[in-house]
Amino acid sequence: MSVPVSQMYTVAHYALSQHLRGVKRYPLVMMLEPLFRCNLECAGCGKIQYPDHILNRRLTPEQCLAAADECGAPIVSIPGGEPLIHPEMPAIVEGLVRRKKYVYLCTNAILLERKLQDYTPSKYLTFSIHMDGLKEEHDHAVCRDGVYDVAVKAIKAALAKGFRVTTNTTLFNDAAPARVRRFFDEMMELGVEGMMISPGYSYEKAPDQHSFLSRERTHSLFAQLLAQRKRSWQFNQSPLFLEFLMGKREYECTPWGNPTYNIFGWQRPCYLLQDGYVSTFRELMEETEWERYGSGRHEQCRDCMVHCGYEASAVKDTFSSWGGFFGTVRATLFPNAV
Amino acid sequence: MDSDMSSIGSPQSWEGRCLQPSNEKELHEAMNLVFDYRGDVTIQLKKGEQVVGFVFDRQEEAPQPYIQLFLPGDQHPRMVLYQDVAGIEFSGQDTAFGRSWEDWAQKWKKSESSS
Ligand code: SF4
Ligand code: SF4
Numbered sequence: 136m137s138v139p140v141s142q143m144y145t146v147a148h149y150a151l152s153q154h155l156r157g158v159k160r161y162p163l164v165m166m167l168e169p170l171f172r173c174n175l176e177c178a179g180c181g182k183i184q185y186p187d188h189i190l191n192r193r194l195t196p197e198q199c200l201a202a203a204d205e206c207g208a209p210i211v212s213i214p215g216g217e218p219l220i221h222p223e224m225p226a227i228v229e230g231l232v233r234r235k236k237y238v239y240l241c242t243n244a245i246l247l248e249r250k251l252q253d254y255t256p257s258k259y260l261t262f263s264i265h266m267d268g269l270k271e272e273h274d275h276a277v278c279r280d281g282v283y284d285v286a287v288k289a290i291k292a293a294l295a296k297g298f299r300v301t302t303n304t305t306l307f308n309d310a311a312p313a314r315v316r317r318f319f320d321e322m323m324e325l326g327v328e329g330m331m332i333s334p335g336y337s338y339e340k341a342p343d344q345h346s347f348l349s350r351e352r353t354h355s356l357f358a359q360l361l362a363q364r365k366r367s368w369q370f371n372q373s374p375l376f377l378e379f380l381m382g383k384r385e386y387e388c389t390p391w392g393n394p395t396y397n398i399f400g401w402q403r404p405c406y407l408l409q410d411g412y413v414s415t416f417r418e419l420m421e422e423t424e425w426e427r428y429g430s431g432r433h434e435q436c437r438d439c440m441v442h443c444g445y446e447a448s449a450v451k452d453t454f455s456s457w458g459g460f461f462g463t464v465r466a467t468l469f470p471n472a473v
Numbered sequence: 474m475d476s477d478m479s480s481i482g483s484p485q486s487w488e489g490r491c492l493q494p495s496n497e498k499e500l501h502e503a504m505n506l507v508f509d510y511r512g513d514v515t516i517q518l519k520k521g522e523q524v525v526g527f528v529f530d531r532q533e534e535a536p537q538p539y540i541q542l543f544l545p546g547d548q549h550p551r552m553v554l555y556q557d558v559a560g561i562e563f564s565g566q567d568t569a570f571g572r573s574w575e576d577w578a579q580k581w582k583k584s585e586s587s588s
Pocket of ligand 1: 177217
């Protein structure tokens with residue numbers, strides 16, 4: 136099963152109507168971080184590197200829903216920390232689903248099987264499982280043995296209950312293409328709806344500066360990963376974004392495409408960089424100096440090719456030009472065409 | 474107490490150090506370090522008050538540059554103007570220090586080779 140037609144229609148309708156109304160900047164996916172606390176301690180993860188009193192703070196359901204209303208993006212992604220730790224997460228998800236938002240609840244899946252009873256299967260709700268490779272690579276990436284097996288068990292349980300399930304994978308410069316391709320096979324055999332992949336990025340305040348993939352390495356890695364793509368592999372992301380990762384297309388970053396709201400407010404300019412906060416979405420959109428960011432304009436954007444900056448650029452391309460539209464059709468139907 | 478701004482380089486961690494900026498440039502440099510720090514800081518205000526918390530926001534291009542902190546136990550953020558700052562201590566634990574991917578990889582390699 137791939138992305139439901141209703142979701143594709145909603146996104147297409149939303150993007151086209153923004154385009155036809157001449158809106159230059161619009162959000163596509165809201166990144167909602169209701170807490171930073173996590174039950175894992177992956178090395179280099181900047182999201183958990185805060186004092187305890189910050190890790191103990193959480194957004195309330197009211198704050199989350201008000202932010203989603205103000206933002207208006209059709210998709211809400213809930214990364215973390217670990218969202219399933221939040222005691223009011225079912226209420227947050229329910230409120231978003233009631234608003235017909237397509238929710239991607241990103242989880243490391245440690246708690247998922249236990250928490251499934253708190254959620255109702257819906258085309259609007261997808262569990263997006265953090266999986267960084269085959270067992271050996273994943274357990275190494277999350278710094279704990281056994282997490283891969285727990286996640287696989289939880290994926291099976293969620294699928295058995297009728298939930299939509301995808302995986303999200305961050306690839307760093309030590310990724311071995313053949314192993315990652317085997318990982319794609321393994322995930323599809325489990326029956327997940329699709330996979331999301333992205334090159335890694337280290338947060339500004341995090342110290343992990345050496346795992347960056349330079350643009351060239353990213354192109355080469357993703358070209359190897361996605362060459363002669365198997366028909367069975369489904370990617371839950373824009374085919375043009377995948378071509379961008381492979382070096383077949385050039386895009387500029389669209390940092391406002393995935394605006395981030397968390398316990399500090401609306402984060403400037405994007406999910407990855409912390410250049411200050413504002414309290415309303417309108418301030419974020421109207422008062423951020425967007426031209427300061429993106430590759431070639433900001434030191435910390437230099438090698439970034441992360442989905443939260445560039446997937447919205449690819450989606451915008453699909454709906455704002457015939458070239459982009461036909462490119463998307465071609466890349467969807469014939470992903471291995473040169 | 475390390476109040477020598479000329480020693481600003483990149484120490485492994487700022488934890489435990491103090492800065493007393495003596496001019497505008499040093500003040501801005503100090504506030505950048507405070508903003509990047511992943512632990513609580515103690516801000517000594519010119520009026521004598523001390524503010525202890527985590528700095529999450531820095532608005533250095535505002536007409537009156539300021540930072541915002543979350544203080545333990547307080548629901549709402551506290552704003553501090555740059556011009557009111559007398560000194561800074563990196564008083565809380567640096568939660569990023571020693572937790573990089575490389576640190577982990579080194580520790581892992583060591584434990585692999587010793588087992
Ligand atoms: S699971 Fe995600 S949020 Fe938690 S420590 Fe790992 S990378 Fe960070
Ligand atoms: S390139 Fe875009 S997404 Fe990447 S860090 Fe810069 S602003 Fe953020």
